[in-house]
Amino acid sequence: MFDAPRKLIEVSGLKIHFPIHGGFLRRRVGQVKAVDGVSFDIVEGETLGLVGESGCGKSTCGRALLRLYDLTEGSIRIDGKEIGDADHATLRRIRPKMQMVFQDPQASLNPRMTLSRIIGEPLDEHTNLGRKEKLARIYELMDAVGLNRSFANRYPHEFSGGQRQRIGIARAIALNPSFIVCDEPIAALDVSIQAQVVNLLEDLQEKFDLTYLFISHDLSMVRHIADRVAVMYLGRVVELTTRDRLYTQPLHPYTEALLSSVPEPDPSLATLRDRVILQGDVPSPANPPRGCNFSTRCPRVMDICHRLDPQSKEVAPGHFVACHLHDPRINEIASEVAAEQEAHQEHPTRRET
Amino acid sequence: MPDGAVPVLDVRDLKTVFLTRSGEVHAVNSVSFDLSPGELLGVVGESGSGKSVTMMSLIGLLPSPPAQVRGGSAIFDGADLLKIPEKQLRRIRGPRIGFVFQDPMTSLNPVFDVGFQIMEPLRKHMGMNKTQARRRAQELLELVGIPDAGRRLNDFPHQFSGGMRQRVMIAIALACDPDVLIADEPTTALDVTIQAQILDLMKRLRDQLGMAVIWITHDLGVIAGIADRVIVMYGGQVVEQAPVKELFGNPQHPYTRALLETVPSVTGDRAPRLRVIEGQPPILSATPAACSFRARCGHAFGRCYVENPQRMPAGSGHDVACFWDPATGEPRDV
Numbered sequence: 001m002f003d004a005p006r007k008l009i010e011v012s013g014l015k016i017h018f019p020i021h022g023g024f025l026r027r028r029v030g031q032v033k034a035v036d037g038v039s040f041d042i043v044e045g046e047t048l049g050l051v052g053e054s055g056c057g058k059s060t061c062g063r064a065l066l067r068l069y070d071l072t073e074g075s076i077r078i079d080g081k082e083i084g085d086a087d088h089a090t091l092r093r094i095r096p097k098m099q100m101v102f103q104d105p106q107a108s109l110n111p112r113m114t115l116s117r118i119i120g121e122p123l124d125e126h127t128n129l130g131r132k133e134k135l136a137r138i139y140e141l142m143d144a145v146g147l148n149r150s151f152a153n154r155y156p157h158e159f160s161g162g163q164r165q166r167i168g169i170a171r172a173i174a175l176n177p178s179f180i181v182c183d184e185p186i187a188a189l190d191v192s193i194q195a196q197v198v199n200l201l202e203d204l205q206e207k208f209d210l211t212y213l214f215i216s217h218d219l220s221m222v223r224h225i226a227d228r229v230a231v232m233y234l235g236r237v238v239e240l241t242t243r244d245r246l247y248t249q250p251l252h253p254y255t256e257a258l259l260s261s262v263p264e265p266d267p268s269l270a271t272l273r274d275r276v277i278l279q280g281d282v283p284s285p286a287n288p289p290r291g292c293n294f295s296t297r298c299p300r301v302m303d304i305c306h307r308l309d310p311q312s313k314e315v316a317p318g319h320f321v322a323c324h325l326h327d328p329r330i331n332e333i334a335s336e337v338a339a340e341q342e343a344h345q346e347h348p349t350r351r352e353t
Numbered sequence: 354m355p356d357g358a359v360p361v362l363d364v365r366d367l368k369t370v371f372l373t374r375s376g377e378v379h380a381v382n383s384v385s386f387d388l389s390p391g392e393l394l395g396v397v398g399e400s401g402s403g404k405s406v407t408m409m410s411l412i413g414l415l416p417s418p419p420a421q422v423r424g425g426s427a428i429f430d431g432a433d434l435l436k437i438p439e440k441q442l443r444r445i446r447g448p449r450i451g452f453v454f455q456d457p458m459t460s461l462n463p464v465f466d467v468g469f470q471i472m473e474p475l476r477k478h479m480g481m482n483k484t485q486a487r488r489r490a491q492e493l494l495e496l497v498g499i500p501d502a503g504r505r506l507n508d509f510p511h512q513f514s515g516g517m518r519q520r521v522m523i524a525i526a527l528a529c530d531p532d533v534l535i536a537d538e539p540t541t542a543l544d545v546t547i548q549a550q551i552l553d554l555m556k557r558l559r560d561q562l563g564m565a566v567i568w569i570t571h572d573l574g575v576i577a578g579i580a581d582r583v584i585v586m587y588g589g590q591v592v593e594q595a596p597v598k599e600l601f602g603n604p605q606h607p608y609t610r611a612l613l614e615t616v617p618s619v620t621g622d623r624a625p626r627l628r629v630i631e632g633q634p635p636i637l638s639a640t641p642a643a644c645s646f647r648a649r650c651g652h653a654f655g656r657c658y659v660e661n662p663q664r665m666p667a668g669s670g671h672d673v674a675c676f677w678d679p680a681t682g683e684p685r686d687v
Contacts, residue, residue, distance in 0.1 A: 053545070053546060053547075054544055160633055162633075191615060192399060192611070192612065192615055192630040194615070195627040195628065195629045196629050198627055199626060219619050220574075220617040220618050220619045224617040224623065224627060258545060258546060261546045261548065262545055263549075263574030263575045263577065264574055264578065264618065264619075264620065265577050266601055267577040267578070267598050268598060268602070269620070275549065277546075277550055277553055278546045278549070281514040281517070282544075
């Protein structure tokens, strides 16, 4: 990449915390740290895969990028424009450029609207097309996603899951967006239909120069579609690198475990493979462990991991990992931390800030 | 299946029909398979292929109406599960044929603690008293790898995570030491790292307890790692049956072959473009008079449109319901 690719999305220090209300007066008793300090860029025309287990904050992160949530902290820039604190009117002007494809095509389509009204709705909201022009545009979109024009007056329940997802995609591309967040777009579909939708997304990307954030828990599909991949665990991006590096030389122990958990569709390889099976469950994001978030399940956990939260470091060009194992200064830091704790024990009155 | 072994379950020509307002739906059409003691049989297919309905028909768990088992037999321990009276079936369903469903939240009762729910079959079917049942329940929770089992017996389902709940479901299914365990997509609702734990657990339990397992899934990767033998279902029929290595190494049916090619992997070469099975699964409004895969098949020829292929042998322990032979690229000589 010599002609310095343009950054379309720049996220830095993004935090989304949801309050927990409890008790008799429904007072705020805590917070769920769904996204807790996430930074990454997406360059124009690429697909960034965002993977992780349920509850790791990947969907929240995707929705926050479109400002569907108010940020707790951090900044999001789209095409150089800060939208983290943008007001409603500004957002409305920007929104046509950024769209979303949802997981459940059944729930994200209004059952009482016909296909042409569903696809036409964004056109009504954001353009001044006449009736004929609008219909022409709707037909054009239906052609683009491979829906027969004669379906225009049918309702969502008359379609199969794969076709419904095509409707959702047509709606998302109606306003010529440059950026689309695909939030588990294939999770609800059958295997043979998944491939159809993924191929369609790839075709559209090429045709309309789209940039994708592809959120999924399906690591094999992400390997197929993404150019770079970010791995999330409990509100943090623990590793971010190019697809090939991530799948061939993962550095973070969580990425390693995640990859080795994926069932191998080849029985001769499946029995040979040395699998890392993680113990236990993901901790609650309302009460994350001290130190590294992954320290409770990490097979290579060290003493320092329970004390100090690892920061994301660029260990090779474009390869970021947040793990003490890959921090060259780790011995230094470990002794510093140990010395500090000793000092604490000598002066028990001193409080940690 | 080793030659000469008596199958623990032998299903022949099972037909199940749903009577709906818009007509009949032939969900299961002449499904036959057998299950050897201690064997892990994988059943693969997409939604609507009839894999769950087949198993539910066997143990009489389909509400009737609308469901109607129209024919066939399912021999378990000398008795035909499809013909014996409900009272007798109840003594088999649960204690001798256990099952684990996809969603552990909806299959556990939220108002009782899990201890009660594991003890229920023990007291009902095994005639244990409360103390014995509780001791056994704790053993079962330990067996499925739940830490601090004794205390966890008093917890309610909502206090467990998804993976732990599925372990509880497995403990309940194993309570009476069944001969057959039917697991219907037990890991589909779980995350991959938790799925890996459950798959590992199932393999260990099967080896330890020696029961036969029917594992229903749509995930070929899961099947590859766990099954001994696989049946592939499409449109309410078994289209291919083979030992797991044979199926993945030498798939015969165009549907199986396409399915294997559409699934990307995390290792190996990365295809620039995914292969696609065009079209939609069939709507089963009548007993098929032709091959139900013909419309999506790249090899369909004249005969496929007028005759429904029956399962024919294709190697050792391998059979396939298809007129086309991938080895020659020509129609089979049958």
